[in-house]
Amino acid sequence: MDLRRLTSFLAVAEEGHFGKAAERLFRSPASVTAHIKQLEHDLGVHLLERSPVRLTPAGERFVGHARGLLAALDAAMADVAEAGAARALRIGVMSNGSAELTPAAVQAFQRACPEVPVEFVALDFTEHVSALVQNRVDVAFVRPAPVDERIAVDVVTTERRIVVVPASWELADAAAVSLDDVLELPYVSLPEHTPRQFRDYLYFADARGGLSPHRSRSHAVTPHEVLTTAAAGRGAGSALESFQRYYPWPGTVCVPVLDAPPEHSVLATRSDDRNPAVRTFRSLTTSLARELGPRLRLA
Structure with a gap:
């Protein structure tokens, strides 16, 4: 008709x-x-x-x-x-992601695929794996590397470890410290459902010989909560060195831990994801990590 x-x-x-x-x-x-x-x-x-x-x-x-x-x-x-219509690429970012590499990767992707919208999703410490597994994001900049067969991981930065402490603590006056200086600190508490890999990372578990960390009564699942806890003198946190460039916070000091093994930030994706946009983003990010890492202050 x-x-x-x-x-x-x-x-x-x-x-x-x-x-x-x-x-x-x-x-x-x-x-x-x-x-x-x-x-x-x-x-x-x-x-x-x-x-x-x-x-x-x-x-x-x-x-x-x-x-x-x-x-x-x-x-x-x-x-x-x-x-x-092109489906948006949802990019999860935990804390400051992979430092300067994160915006560089996003800009490279937008130049390569201008027809694909980009959405950002802030991830807290408990969403180390779940945001990808539950299909809330397509790619995620997290640390440390998840250990899960459902997740594919590309190491994109390797950085020195730091502790985040109250400016009022004696430790804040040190130019650098060792693991022996920081293992007994009262660290912020994490929720029970926080992935084990992230707990071990935050509390320097490999250096503890199986001993549990001292924990503050203050809980945290975001960098903001870690910093407000430290600024109030109620506990410490730990991070990668680039953290201090993104989160300068009155009342807190970031101190390098010289003998702590360097740790990675990674780009995580679903192992079975065949989305062409995800493959393109992953390829661009890993290429940038190899080519630009030292120039992005990540070495």
Whole structure:
């Protein structure tokens, strides 16, 4: 069925006048009249009385069908257009991500794939793995590397470790410290559902010989909470060295831990993800990590 016939019929039915319907549709009165006659011929019934113009019983019943057909067409076109639109790439970022490499990777991706929208999702310490597994993000800059067969990992930075302590503590006056100086500090507490890899990272677990850390009564799942706890003199945190460039905070001091093994930040993705945008972002990020790392103050 010619959709022009439907639109002409509905316009005449709503305007009650062939001339006004033609003006509304930017068509000639003759073409509107022809559309109505052709539609009536196709259906085998009269839809409109001509003088005065009004709907016949058949026309009254057909109005609803005509509107439904046109609405269904509009919905189908909108659905197809949505399916054809590029899906946004959702980028999860924990803390300061992979330092200067994170914005560099995003900018490179936007240049390479300008048609793909980018959305940022801030991740807290408990979302080390879950944000990807639960399909809330497509790629994630996290630390340390998740150990999970569902997650693919690319190491993109390797950095020195620091501790974040209250400026009022004696330790804050040191230019640098050793692991022996920091293992007995009261660290911020993490929720029970925090992934073990992140707990071990925060508390320098490898250096503890199986002993549990001292924990502050203050809990934290974000850098802001770590910093406010430290500024209040209520506990310490730990991070990668780039943390202090992104989070200078009154009342806190970041002190390098010289003999702590360097730690990685990584780009994590789902192992089974075949999204071309994810593959492109992963390739660009790993290339930038190799080529630009030293120039981005990551060495």
